Amino acid sequence: MMRLLVECTYVFEHPHMNSGIQRVVRNVIGHLESVNSDAECIPVVFFRGRMYRVLHLAPPHGTKEPWHSRMKTVLERMRNYYWLKHSRLERRWPMSHSHNARRALYVLAKLAGLAISVPLRAVMYASRNYVVPDRMEPLDVLPGDQLLLLDSSWHADFFPVAERLKAQGVGLISVIYDLIPCTHPQFCDASLVKVFDVWFDWIAEKADGFICISTTIRDQVRAEIVRRRGEHAARQLWFEHFYLGSELDLVHDRSALDGALVRMFDEGDPVYLMVSTIEPRKNHAYLLDAFERLWAQGSQARLCIIGRIGWKCDALIERIQSHPQLNQRLFMFNKLNDRGLEYAYAHARALVFPSFVEGFGLPLVEAMQRQLPVMASDIPVFREVGGDFVAYFDLKRPETLAALVQEYESTGRFPAARSVADWRWLGWRDASQQLVSRVLHALKRRREVSREVEMS
Template sequence: MSRLLVECTYVYENPKANSGIQRVVRNVIRELPAKELGRECIPVVMLQGKLYEVKKLAPPPTKTWDLVSLRERLEQAANLFWLRHRTLESRHVFSQSVWARRLLYVGCRLFVFGCLSLPIRLLNLLLKNRHVSPRIAPLEHRAGDQLVLLDSSWHADFFPLAEQLKRDGVGIISVVYDLIPLTHPQFCDAGLVKVFNRWFDWIARTADGYVAISTTIRDQLRQEMVRRIGEQAVRERWFDYFHLGSELDLMDATHPVAPSLLQLFEQTEPVFLMVSTIEPRKNHAYLLDAFERAWAAGSQARLCIVGKIGWKCEALIERIKRHPQLNSRLFMFNNLSDQSLEHAYRHSTALVFPSYVEGFGLPLVEAMQRGLPAMGSDIPVFREIGGEFMAYFDLDDPQSLANLVIDMEHTGVFPAKRNLDQWQWLSWRQASAQLVERIEGHIDAAVVDRETACG
């Protein structure tokens, strides 16, 4: 029997993380095809140099803070602290004096180290060395298994174990979400660029096959592999893709929709929704530029930004918080539950998504699957996902988005070539099955090729 060992280490250790990759991992793991004749899919984690089968991905609910929750809260506090530091640094007394800025920075660094960074490091140590959870059980690998690196593994420390598995006859398959730290490093933290580049070198040497989340990324991936290891080595590997699903998996009817969000949708003016982590490549500044032009032209449309605060966004957050339209026509929510996000998708006028670059664009299918039309930047992967069902705007001209907003506000007609009534997309069950089927297709083809060569 062939076995796919589907790796989900980061999500197992960070069960409350809810960004794009974590959504994909949780949903694919939950919907893995059942055991059949000749095939078995097993979720696994690699911890402290050992392989474990995951019996339950999510921990049982608890009303007390566990160590993971405490670490997440401390990390969030550190991010917010540095946002406040950036605001304070811009004040007159610090902007006019290099020594005052240096003194402020040193004081902040000492505070963060003692009150936040050191506790976070201690928690990481405790979590790394804690006893094995009843949620997992030791798993013996065997030759012919296929290890599918589904999770965000660039920060992982399990590469020596994966290499040992490969020496023991286990195939390695890497799921690739995007190449943004390589192709657009200006949008990423310098540390991430370095770590991701090292990870990519590792998967280029180690993996037997690669599954991207769009044809756009599959083709970019192959080109980058040719550049790094040469055409001949690339021919020895296989490349494919699968598309993501659309359901929100953390829906909980016991969690009420945020009151401030309910109040927003009680008004009649149209609401244009942006859903993503707030970081440079998501291009929120363009969004503000476009809506400021629309408001200047008399538009009553409202812009609702939903997403956690990420990195390199201090100036943008300050701009939003000081904006004269804040809580009038401009709204921001940084910690919505899936229940509240579902409400926003169901009641908005359209999604707006002005990213410079994406691997897929999960909010697009989440919105469109619920009947919410989407306006997106005119980039190849959005054309792949949205086709003629989306409206597109020019990233070099904020007025192009402003015009779409104004025209839709006045006519009530969404400016796409095809109506969303004809839209169909994958469920997470179908997406998970597609991933497994495409991997198995390549494995079966490799077996046939070996038998042909031997025969």
């Protein structure tokens, strides 16, 4: 029987991370045992140059992570917050008008930052001697195994291991969530752009096939392979897609609801949600522009931003935190758990999603699956996923979103061609089944084509 080795290294090492890719990995791994296929599906991780079978993706509830892992998380958050404050100071007088003042501030900040960077380096060094956790066991590969890179593998340093596995007859398949660092580098951290570009060059040469999270991304990946390696190389590979599920898997009855969130909804005025990491491509500034128009016209509609603070968003965060409507008609929650997110989806008026570019748009599906209508930017992948059930607005004109909100509030009818009540989507179990089935079908088709070529 063929073995499908599903890689989940980053989520294994960071079990409490809960952004888009981590949610996908966690849910797919959680449903592998229920997948009906001719292959044995095995979750695996890379650790110190070896492959291991995953026995438990996350520690048992209540189990503490090693001290160095906990300390590393705390110190990284402190570092990010520290440099966020530094970037804000840079925009103030006299730094905003003097290169020498900015330089002096940076030198002082760098010296003061040693209080964080030195302990962080020490913790990272200590983690090198970390004993292999009991959540995994060694796994030897067999010729014919297929390694499916499900996780954000550009974070991992396993190129030599993967190349060794290929030399042993293991196939290599990559899940691609998007190509945003390549196609829209202006929205990404410079270090991610560089790392992702190196990784994609490597995966474009080493992978046997790609499975993407939408047909939009599938077509983009093939075009990028053609651009980098040529049409002939692209024809030797296969390209497929699958769709993501919609359940929030970390909804626990024991997790606490944020009191401020509950009070916001209890006040009664309609609340429009934005659910996403706060970063440039998510286009939160567009939302503020649109809702400021509404508030100037006397609208009682409120905007609630849910998501952790990401990168390149200092000016936006400062705009939100100093906004005259903050905690009146404008709200922000940066550390909401899944129970709180579920509560928000259940009580909101609509989801507003103004992204410039996406690989899929998981909050869109999460909202619509809960019968929450969606207003979204008119981009190809949203059309693919939302179809006529979504109300679309023009990214160049915030007034088009304001007009949709006004129409909804005044008529009570959501301004989409079809009702969200008629929309249906697959859950994570079906998404996992679709992923495995389409990978196996693509592999079978590729083997058949190879045999036909050999016989001709």
